[in-house]
Amino acid sequence: MAETGNTFADEGAEKTFRAGLARGEFNIQQCGNCKKHVFYPRTLCTHCGSPNLVWKKAAGTGTVYSTSIERYKPEAGGDKNIAVVQLDEGPRMLTRITDIAPADVKIGMKVTAHIGEADGIKLIYFRQA
Amino acid sequence: MAHPLRGQTAVVGVGLTKFGDLPGKTHLELLAEASHAALQDAGLKLTDVDGLFVSSMGRVFHPLQVAEYLGVKPSAIDGTNVGGSAFVNAIQHAAMALHTGVCNVALIAYGSSNRSDRKSGTRGPGGNPNAGVMYQSEYKPMLPVGAYALVANRYIHEYGLTRDQLSSVPVSFRKWAQLNPRAEMRGPLSLEDVAKARPICDPFTLFDCCLVSDAGAALVMTRADRARHLKQKPVYMLGIGSGTSHDQISQLANFTVTACAMSGPRAFAMASLKPSDVDVVEFYDAFSINPILFIEDLGFVKKGEGGAFFASGAAAPGGRLPVNTNGGGLSCVHPGMYGMFVSIEAVEQLRGETGARQVEGAEVALANGNGGLLSNQSTAIFGTAATLGASARTTKRAAPKKTAKKVAKKSAKKAPKKAAKKAAKKASKKAAKKVVKKTAKKAVKKPANKAKRRS
Ligand SMILES: [Zn+2]
Numbered sequence: 390m391a392e393t394g395n396t397f398a399d400e401g402a403e404k405t406f407r408a409g410l411a412r413g414e415f416n417i418q419q420c421g422n423c424k425k426h427v428f429y430p431r432t433l434c435t436h437c438g439s440p441n442l443v444w445k446k447a448a449g450t451g452t453v454y455s456t457s458i459e460r461y462k463p464e465a466g467g468d469k470n471i472a473v474v475q476l477d478e479g480p481r482m483l484t485r486i487t488d489i490a491p492a493d494v495k496i497g498m499k500v501t502a503h504i505g506e507a508d509g510i511k512l513i514y515f516r517q518a
Numbered sequence: 519m520a521h522p523l524r525g526q527t528a529v530v531g532v533g534l535t536k537f538g539d540l541p542g543k544t545h546l547e548l549l550a551e552a553s554h555a556a557l558q559d560a561g562l563k564l565t566d567v568d569g570l571f572v573s574s575m576g577r578v579f580h581p582l583q584v585a586e587y588l589g590v591k592p593s594a595i596d597g598t599n600v601g602g603s604a605f606v607n608a609i610q611h612a613a614m615a616l617h618t619g620v621c622n623v624a625l626i627a628y629g630s631s632n633r634s635d636r637k638s639g640t641r642g643p644g645g646n647p648n649a650g651v652m653y654q655s656e657y658k659p660m661l662p663v664g665a666y667a668l669v670a671n672r673y674i675h676e677y678g679l680t681r682d683q684l685s686s687v688p689v690s691f692r693k694w695a696q697l698n699p700r701a702e703m704r705g706p707l708s709l710e711d712v713a714k715a716r717p718i719c720d721p722f723t724l725f726d727c728c729l730v731s732d733a734g735a736a737l738v739m740t741r742a743d744r745a746r747h748l749k750q751k752p753v754y755m756l757g758i759g760s761g762t763s764h765d766q767i768s769q770l771a772n773f774t775v776t777a778c779a780m781s782g783p784r785a786f787a788m789a790s791l792k793p794s795d796v797d798v799v800e801f802y803d804a805f806s807i808n809p810i811l812f813i814e815d816l817g818f819v820k821k822g823e824g825g826a827f828f829a830s831g832a833a834a835p836g837g838r839l840p841v842n843t844n845g846g847g848l849s850c851v852h853p854g855m856y857g858m859f860v861s862i863e864a865v866e867q868l869r870g871e872t873g874a875r876q877v878e879g880a881e882v883a884l885a886n887g888n889g890g891l892l893s894n895q896s897t898a899i900f901g902t903a904a905t906l907g908a909s910a911r912t913t914k915r916a917a918p919k920k921t922a923k924k925v926a927k928k929s930a931k932k933a934p935k936k937a938a939k940k941a942a943k944k945a946s947k948k949a950a951k952k953v954v955k956k957t958a959k960k961a962v963k964k965p966a967n968k969a970k971r972r973s
C-alpha cells in the first residue's frame with residue numbers, strides 16, 4: 390500500500406478557501422504540475438491528477454459565460470439574475486451579477502468579483518467591470 | 519467483431535401505471551403496480567426476479583426498501599442514482615449481470631408520487647436532490663430549470679437559436695401526445711402558446727418545462743436465449759453507453775455539448791450501428807433545449823442544426839425521424855425521473871404496439887436518458903429480431919432481400935430451427951417494409967434553413 394503521508398496538509402482545501410473568504414480574500418488553486426487553475430477547491434488537479442495544488446490570490450476578473458433571469462413574482466422579490474462567470478484564470482463558477490438589472494447582464498460582459506453574504510455564508514458575487 | 523453484450527439480453531416485459539394525479543398511492547405502491555404489469559406482460563412471476571435495479575429521489579437505501587417491499591431476494595441489486603437517466607444506465611448494469619449469469623431475470627422499476635407530494639406540501643420520500651451542493655446551492659439558484667436555462671442561453675449565443683425553433687420542440691411532442699391516449703397533455707399547442715406562456719427562467723416559459731406527475735413504470739430483462747421462449751416479441755439490447763460530464767452546472771466544460779457526445783458513440787459502437795440506422799428516438803426532454811442538444815450530440819444532425827431540425831417538423835408525426843412518440847416529459851408524463859419511460863416507449867414501438875403513433879416498420883430505436891443537470895447521459899439502442907444478425911444495418915438497407923436471407927442464416931446458428939424460420943419470415947417481411955419506407959424518406963427534404971452562428 391501507499392500512504393498519504395505528508396502529501397496533503399492537515400487542513401483540507403475547503404477549509405483553507407473558506408478561511409480566506411472570511412478574511413476577505415478570493416483565493417484560487419493552481420496546479421504545480423500542469424500550471425492550470427482549479428475552482429472550486431479540490432484535493433487533486435482535475436486536469437492532470439496531481440496533488441500539488443498551490444493557493445494564490447485570484448485576479449477577481451472574468452467574463453459572463455452565460456446568464457439567465459429567474460422569474461419571481463414581485464412579492465417574492467422579483468426577477469433575479471443567475472450567471473456563470475469564466476474567471477480570467479480559466480475555471481468557471483456559478484454566481485449572481487449584482488448592482489445591475491437582470492436583463493442588462495449579457496454574455497461576454499467583463500465583470501469583477503466582490504465578496505458578499507447570504508444566510509451568514511460568505512459568497513463571491515460579480516459586478517460589471 | 520461484435521461487442522459481447524450486443525443482442526445478448528432483451529426487454530421481455532414493460533408495465534405502466536396510470537399517469538397524472540394519483541393522490542391515493544404511495545411511490546412504492548406505484549412501483550409495485552408497474553412491476554406486476556411488466557412481469558405479467560413478460561409471462562413471468564415476481565418470484566422469478568433475481569435482479570433488482572431501482573433508483574429514486576427518496577431513501578438512500580431505496581434498493582433495500584424495494585426488495586423488502588416486493589419480497590424479492592435478489593442476487594444482483596443496484597440503486598445507482600445518476601438522476602433521471604438512472605433507469606437507462608441500469609440497462610447497462612442489468613445487461614452485464616444477466617450476460618455473466620449473476621442474475622437471470624432483471625426488474626428495473628420506478629414509482630413516484632411527485633405531483634401529489636407537491637400538492638400536499640410535502641417533498642415526498644426524499645429531499646431536494648440539488649440541496650447541499652457547495653458552490654451551487656449556496657446561491658439558491660432556481661433548479662433544475664436555471665441550469666438548463668444557462669445552457670440554453672449559451673447555445674442561443676453561439677448558434678442563434680430562435681424562439682420559434684425552441685418552441686417547435688414542445689409543439690412537435692404535443693402532436694405525438696395527441697396520438698397517445700395515455701398522455702396527460704393532449705390539447706392543441708402552438709408556437710405562440712409557448713412563447714406567450716408564463717416566463718419561468720429565461721429563455722424558458724411554462725411550456726418549455728416538463729410536467730410533474732404521479733406514475734409508476736417497470737421493465738423486465740432476461741438473456742436473449744430465454745427471451746425467445748417468453749410471451750412477447752423480445753426487444754433486444756443492441757448497445758448501451760453511459761456518459762458523465764459533471765455534477766454542478768458550472769463544471770460542464772462546454773455548455774453546448776452534453777455527455778451524449780460520450781454515451782452516443784459508446785452505444786453505437788456496441789450496437790455496430792450509426793445514427794442513420796435509427797428509426798425512432800426517445801429523449802428525456804426535461805426542458806425544450808434538451809432534445810436540440812441531444813439530436814446533435816448523438817450525431818443525427820450537425821452542431822447548431824438541432825433547432826432547424828425540430829422547426830422543420832422532422833421529429834413530429836410524419837417527419838423523417840420521429841422523436842418522443844409518446845409525447846415525452848413535456849406532454850406525456852414526468853414523475854421526476856423520466857428515464858424509465860424513454861426505454862418503455864422504445865420497446866413498445868419496436869413491438870409495434872403503439873396504435874396511432876406507431877412508426878411503421880420500426881426496427882431500431884434509440885432511448886436517451888438525461889440525469890442531474892445534464893450531468894449523466896445514458897443511451898440505449900434497441901432492435902427487433904431482424905437486427906440481430908446484421909452487424910451493420912447499412913447492408914440491409916442497400917440490399918434488403920439479400921440481407922433478409924443473411925439475417926435468417928445468422929440467427930439459424932444461434933436459435934433453434936423453429937425460431938430461425940420465424941425470424942427469417944419476419945426479416946423478409948420487415949425488409950420489404952423497409953424499401954417502402956426508404957423511398958418515402960428520400961422524398962422528405964432535409965431542413966434547408968441552417969442555423970446562423972452569431973459572432
Ligand atoms: Zn494539473
